[in-house]
Amino acid sequence: MHSKKIEISRVLVANRGAIARRVIRTCQAMGLQTVAVYSPADAAAPYLAEAGASFALPGVTPQESYLNQAALLEIADISGADAVHPGYGFLAENSQFAAAVNERGLTFIGPQPKWLAQMGDKVAARALFADQGFPIFPGSGLLTDMTKAVVQAKSIGYPIMVKPSGGGGGMGMEVVPDSRRLDLAIQRAQAIAHSAFGESGVYLERAIMQPRHVEFQILGDGAGSAIHLYERECSVQRRNQKLIEESPAPGIDKQLVARHAELAAAVCANLSYDNIGTLETLFAPDGEVGFLEMNTRIQVEHAVTEMITGVDLVQIQIELACGGRLPAQPKRRGFAVEARLYAEDSDTLMPSTGRLHHFRPPELHGVRVETGYQQGQVIGPYYDAMLAKIIACGDTREMAIGRLLVALQAFEVSGVKTNAKLLMRILQNEDFLGGRVDTAIVERLMRGI
Amino acid sequence: MLHDVESEVTGAVWKVLLQAGAVVSEGDVIMILESMKMEIPVEAPVSGTLHSIAVQPEDQVEEDQILAVIQS
Numbered sequence: 004m005h006s007k008k009i010e011i012s013r014v015l016v017a018n019r020g021a022i023a024r025r026v027i028r029t030c031q032a033m034g035l036q037t038v039a040v041y042s043p044a045d046a047a048a049p050y051l052a053e054a055g056a057s058f059a060l061p062g063v064t065p066q067e068s069y070l071n072q073a074a075l076l077e078i079a080d081i082s083g084a085d086a087v088h089p090g091y092g093f094l095a096e097n098s099q100f101a102a103a104v105n106e107r108g109l110t111f112i113g114p115q116p117k118w119l120a121q122m123g124d125k126v127a128a129r130a131l132f133a134d135q136g137f138p139i140f141p142g143s144g145l146l147t148d149m150t151k152a153v154v155q156a157k158s159i160g161y162p163i164m165v166k167p168s169g170g171g172g173g174m175g176m177e178v179v180p181d182s183r184r185l186d187l188a189i190q191r192a193q194a195i196a197h198s199a200f201g202e203s204g205v206y207l208e209r210a211i212m213q214p215r216h217v218e219f220q221i222l223g224d225g226a227g228s229a230i231h232l233y234e235r236e237c238s239v240q241r242r243n244q245k246l247i248e249e250s251p252a253p254g255i256d257k258q259l260v261a262r263h264a265e266l267a268a269a270v271c272a273n274l275s276y277d278n279i280g281t282l283e284t285l286f287a288p289d290g291e292v293g294f295l296e297m298n299t300r301i302q303v304e305h306a307v308t309e310m311i312t313g314v315d316l317v318q319i320q321i322e323l324a325c326g327g328r329l330p331a332q333p334k335r336r337g338f339a340v341e342a343r344l345y346a347e348d349s350d351t352l353m354p355s356t357g358r359l360h361h362f363r364p365p366e367l368h369g370v371r372v373e374t375g376y377q378q379g380q381v382i383g384p385y386y387d388a389m390l391a392k393i394i395a396c397g398d399t400r401e402m403a404i405g406r407l408l409v410a411l412q413a414f415e416v417s418g419v420k421t422n423a424k425l426l427m428r429i430l431q432n433e434d435f436l437g438g439r440v441d442t443a444i445v446e447r448l449m450r451g452i
Numbered sequence: 453m454l455h456d457v458e459s460e461v462t463g464a465v466w467k468v469l470l471q472a473g474a475v476v477s478e479g480d481v482i483m484i485l486e487s488m489k490m491e492i493p494v495e496a497p498v499s500g501t502l503h504s505i506a507v508q509p510e511d512q513v514e515e516d517q518i519l520a521v522i523q524s
Binding site: 174198242346347351353354355356383384385386387388 | 466
């Protein structure tokens, strides 16, 4: 796809917080200039001082700021940027934005807009991977009428999951135990999908109870080659949001994981997928594996992969976007475990806002901290509650977990509540330590089972 | 007796699901708030009738702010 080499010199980082900082760091290392953007709520954030220039966005809400395509494109023009890195979240998977960037003659640092559109449509993405021979769990296409839905649900089998086709992040998903509740669940999912994603399409998929969430890091050159950078195990979640991620995946059939990693790379190569992507799968307790979705961006948990492979994923993203060659598959070494420190109560999981009166991330051997915050900043209600990611590596899984635990204990935060206590409980949990994880582990732990 | 339904978080009102006059049971979801990209359901603390709803969608709300009043 990128047959000729593109030269870029100034990157607009269309994001905030930890990922803005992360992208700016790699750009700096590569000798590229950076342009940051910020909402009034982020005027005191440290990434602004680290960028070459920074431009204000009109308001504090996501729509006025980091989702504001018109303002971002205007800043790209004014600042003389020749490339845009979207980070994760916000506009990272918005095909319209990516296309608008490309149409202005700028380089979008991510997959081509067509991949963002196709993978963003969950029903289309499922069909595409099934067609390529990647396993999927039984499901329906887009639901059109309720009578058919009842028949389809019966043939798929209960419990069944109702999912919005335009969704993500677990919003609007619901598990239906039997046919009596199907109507209501579909209506509710349609309503939520409509207000959250602007389209009310929903589909059905067999619900896998207590699955493991295993995902594969993919890199492609858009010209028929793709590699995988192994798996990340991300089963430790709350409200469908990841809390702890690690690689390699513990306590699982390694051959089964390796086979699906190879298959994921082969499918992406065959599709001529480009830049970066993550193929998310579910592993059922009986060993069945099914496609969940393909994320067309760098992930929050990308540092786990960087720790075990030694690569810089942002750098590879930039090189691939500029027509560079796909690197050889790196070997992996050791173990890496990441914990997401959120501004939320450890017991109630309620988000917590306030001023960071004290904020001191630890500096420890074998530990990497990614944060978008510094002492004195106000944590408001407008954006997600992630304060920091703490990633620890080690020659053994036990060593990585031990280092992560020490880092969490050493991380000093006051002014907002954090989930540090919950993270530490998980890291000391017998099932977690034994590699017996699934997506319900946090709920069981919180209910004291 | 009147019972205040208060916000547990600082955020914004995303959706109001019930109207004044609705009969509620303890645990029924009255509205959904949004804070830090999370949906926070606001449940009726007691059974009764919704006396009033004090906010509307997109309103900013503070922790402990009264969102609704239930008559039991």
